[in-house]
Each structure stands twice: as C-alpha cells, then as structure tokens.
Amino acid sequence: MKRVFLLGYPITYSLSPAMHNAAFQAMGLDWRYALLSVTAGDLAGAVARLRWADCAGANVTTPHKEAIIAFLDDLGDMARKTGAVNTVLKRDGKLVGENTDVAGFMQALHDAGISPHDARIVLFGAGGAARAVSFGLAEAGVSGIVILNRSPARARQLAAMLQGHFPRLSLAINTSDALKDADIIVNATPVGMWPNVAESPMPPGSVCRRGAIAIDLVYYPGETRFLREAARCGAQTLGGLSMLVYQGALAFALWTGYAPPVQVMFQAARRALGEEGGG
Ligand SMILES: NC(=O)c1ccc[n+]([C@@H]2O[C@H](COP(=O)([O-])OP(=O)(O)OC[C@H]3O[C@@H](n4cnc5c(N)ncnc54)[C@H](OP(=O)(O)O)[C@@H]3O)[C@@H](O)[C@H]2O)c1
Secondary structure (H helix, E strand, O other): OEEEEEEEOOOOOOOHHHHHHHHHHHOOOOEEEEEEEOOHHHHHHHHHHHOOOOEEEEEEOOOOOOHHHHHOOEEOHHHHHHOOOOEEEEEOOEEEEEOOHHHHHHHHHHHOOOOOOOOEEEEEOOOHHHHHHHHHHHHOOOOEEEEEOOOHHHHHHHHHHHHHHOOOOEEEEOOHHHHHHOOEEEEOOOOOOOOOOOOOOOOOOOOOOOOOEEEEOOOOOOOOHHHHHHHHOOOEEEOOHHHHHHHHHHHHHHHHOOOOOHHHHHHHHHHHHOOOOOO
C-alpha cells in the first residue's frame, strides 16, 4: 500500500483524507491518505518519514508551508517563485516541493465567474496560503494588493516577494482603510475556522462595499462569519471548498500520474463537510 500524508497543525478538521481516499478508491488504487499532526519542532522527523519507501508524497498546511522548504531536496517552479509548498512528491527518490494552491485558487475563481483583472485586493494573512493567493492574483493583473497581517514583518516579507516578481504592482501593508474600496477581499488566515466560528478577520466596525467579492480560504464551516457579514453588506461570497478540491486534484495528479476524479473529490469533500448529509 502507498501512503500520502497531510503535515500540519491543527489538522483535525481537514477534509483532505475523505476527499483523497475517495479519489484513490474511485481509481482502484491501493493508496491511503492520513493526517500527520506535526508541530514546528517535529517537522524534520515528519519529513524523514516521507522518505520511507511506502510514502508517495504529502500535502503541507498551516504552519509549515514555508518552513518545510529547508528540509526538501528540490522545488518546482511555483514553489520556488512563491516560497511556499503545499504538495510534496517523490522524483527519483528525492523529495520535491510544489505549490498547487496557486492554480487551485485561480480555478476556484474561474468556476465562480470571478475575474480579478484590474481589481483592488485586500488580503488578510501573509503566510503560505497568502503567498499563493497573492501570486495568482498578481499574475492575473490585479491593480493592487493591500496586505493586512497580524505581524507586520511577515507582511513585509510577502510584499518583498511580490515586488520581486511584479515590480509594477501597487502594494501596501496594514492600511485597513482600503477595505471600504476593495473589489475583492480574501481571508488567507485561519481566523473563523472551527471551533473559533465567532471570529472574523474584519476589524470591528469595518464593512465591505456593495458589489465587492469576499473569499474565505477557510472551508470549515462552509459559511464563516466573515462571509455571512460580507453577504449582508451585499458582497458576492466564495468559501474555501472549491479551492480545496482543485489544489487537491492537482496534487493527486502529481503523486499518481493519473487524471484526478474531480467530481468524486467534490462529492466526498461536501459529504465530509455535512453538506450532502454526511458527518
Ligand atoms: N481552501 C483551501 O484550499 C486552502 C488552501 C490553503 C490554506 N487554506 C487555509 O488558509 C489558512 C492559512 O493557511 P496557511 O497555510 O497560510 O497558514 P500559515 O502559513 O500558518 O499562515 C497563517 C496566517 O494567518 C495569520 N494568523 C494566524 N492566526 C491568526 C489570528 N488568530 N489572528 C490573526 N491572524 C492570524 C498569520 O499571521 P502571523 O504572520 O501574524 O502569524 C499568518 O499570516 C488556514 O486556515 C488554511 O486551512 C485553505
């Protein structure tokens, strides 16, 4: 049996095992996807586990998408550009870091009919997911990105990465005034994720404008407080489930070499979230 792991912390509420195990089963593969709860101090040991012969690769999530790079043998193009890894695969016995979050996020936007060209973006977060999302948006020709992050130093690192790749992109840090004029607001932090469902990344008293688009990378719960309040302001909303499925489908293709059964993955993820009667 081949194994694939999800490395992260906390990951108890991840839908990835349900989604990938359904995909492996649908493709007749004797593979298993399992959670590997890993804190920062355990990361080296967890990566060593990936080198065992039974392991075909991994997904990487909060808080390790940047830190894992130091333990890998090589990086694919998008992981190198963004400085963030969400997928590890094996090539000639080597551990190669890739980033499927960028393409997964952009596919989710496309499916929802959202075109970010010329849009003014406000992005909550400056971690691994924020790197992927902002890179995809910058590549798609947004007019500017305002990064709102708890730690300003990390926001500056993200801005420096973006400036290096997109020198003409307008960038600002921690100017929450920008929220009222934003065309697209993205939450790339875990704020609002179960069990902290009463939280929102929006500062108290701030609102988004009617016609704006609010996107939450959080997918559990399916509708977060951030999205509920944005909808009340008249914003279009998009939760994190479709990005989860698309980034997962691309990872599936990298590990197995097969075209992913995307509809099976959507169904399994929705069922696990409880949207199709599952638990
Ligand atoms: N739907 C999907 O497919 C998908 C894909 C990727 C990620 N995600 C979700 O996106 C979220 C971020 O993931 P990540 O990999 O980027 O994590 P990460 O690398 O650990 O970064 C977390 C970011 O959130 C901020 N943050 C964390 N806790 C916070 C709090 N209590 N208050 C304010 N800011 C806080 C951090 O700020 P500091 O810099 O100040 O620590 C950092 O900017 C997670 O919930 C993850 O599940 C979803």
